[in-house]
Amino acid sequence: MKKKVLFYNGSLRMGGIERVLVEVLQNLDRNNLDIDLVIEDGIRSLNIFERDIPKDIKLYYLKPEEVIKKTDFYRQNRKNIFHKIIYNLMMAYEGYIKKENLKKIVKDKNYDVVIDFDMGLSKQIDLVEAKKKIAWIHANIKSWYVREDRIKRLGERLQKYTKIVAICEAMKESTIELFPFLKDKIVRIYNPFNFERVIKKSEESIDENLKEYYDKDFIVSIMRLTEHQKDFDTLILGLKLTKEKGVKEKLYILGDGPDREKIEEKIKKEGMEKDIILLGNIKNPYPWIKKAKMLVHSSKYEGLPTVLIEALILDKIVISSDCPTGPREILENGEIGYLYNIGDYRKLGELIVENLKNSEIDLDLIRERILKYSKDVVIKEYEKIILG
Known part of the structure; x- marks a missing residue:
């Protein structure tokens, strides 16, 4: 008899968590599982992963x-006191609608397992x-x-779960440090990657x-173009430094987000608008990773940044900020990639210049080290925790 499982996530928009969710759902053995998927965000035109x-x-x-959309309108105009009041009312109404619709969906459904994939259900x-x-x-x-x-409050809510999954060892340890009373519930399961699919999609034609x-x-x-998490100041200044040292390569940033205008202003302020190009959301980033000289990642904090692993799958040089959590673990303390301290734009610039001059990397070592992220290994761990 199949296990009845409910997956919950905030959206199916372009994003790391969403890409992982799709990979999981595509690869779980559904001969043993009857799956419902509940998504909070109902703007289907933006939920581009729905088709997958x-x-x-x-x-x-x-x-x-x-x-x-109505809530978002008032959010954008909430400097007006009247709009701010309506915005707060709309937020409360959204919460009510979410709760009532959830009740209808789960009514009389006795699930064997519920997976709160982004903790939005807590x-x-x-x-x-x-x-x-x-x-x-x-x-x-x-950090979050x-x-x-x-x-x-999060610690109190997490006590209601049977198991808590952290997606890397550093995250597991930091969660236990915060909530020692949850120690016996916390396990580590990496995100799964379909290496063959990443390589195949990297060969597709571009727009x-x-x-x-x-x-x-x-x-x-x-x-994602958000300054709360991503460190665009360091990225912009680091690339500016490479231009002073004669680097001709441009930086393309793929992704979008609420701080796009602020980031554009910072790029313009440093006179880098011809060298740093914001290309927006591109559903298939893999041809761009494959063609690039290297991938650079600049974050203040992360979870397990999927793009670093995808770049390693495509045999790319990876340079990342040494932020909590994920990059140091993925790059094996700098053995299969390069790390710089958050905010150290000079080191970032130096690493870019050095690796453009000398791009030799140990591909055999990298390919061996990243096998633990392959879907064949990770999906077995998912099925064990769901079916066990």
Whole structure:
């Protein structure tokens, strides 16, 4: 008899967690699992990964598109006191709609397992009947939640779960340090990667409208445009330093986000608008990674940054900030990639210049070290925790 499983996630938009979720759902043995997928964000035109969800998985949305768009309108205009009041009311209404729709979806469904894949269900986890409840942690909690009262509340909610999965060893240890009372519940399972699919997709053709950029020599970064998490100041200044040393390669940043205008202003302020190009969301980034001279990652904190592993799969030089958590673990303390301290734009610039001059890397070592992230290894761990 199949196990009845509920997966929950905030969206199916372009993002690291969403890509991992799709990989998991595509590769789980659904001969043994009957899966429902509940997504909070109902703006389907932006949920580009919806098309990649296997057709036998039942998909539900919690928040209607018109409600989300109305809330967002008032959010953008909340400097006006009247709009701010309506925004707060709309946020409360969104919470009510989410709760009521969740109740309807899970009514009379006795799940064997519920997987709260982004911890967005933690406030409503009591509404779902399940024998086993598992939370997935994708980011360093202290960096993500910041405030002590929020961290404390999260610890209280996590006690309601049967198991808590951290996606790297450093994250597991930092979570145990924060919540020692959860030690026996916390396990580590890496994100799964379909190496063959990444390599195959890297060989696909690119959008003809972007060919003028693709045909040049370039360095690539793939990041959400948000200054809360990503360190664009260091990235911009680091690349500016390389220009002073004669580097011709441009930097293409793939991704979008709420701070795009601020980042564009910073690029312009440093006179780098011809050298740092924001290409926006590109669903298939792999041809760009494959063609790039290297991948550079500049973050203040992470979970397990998937793009670093994808770049290693494609035999690329990887340079990353040594932020919590993930990069040091992925790059094996600098043995299969390069690390620089957060904010050290001079070191970043030096690493770029040095590796453009000498791009030799030990491919055999890298390929051996990253096998632990392959879907064949990781999906077995998923199935063990779900079916066990």
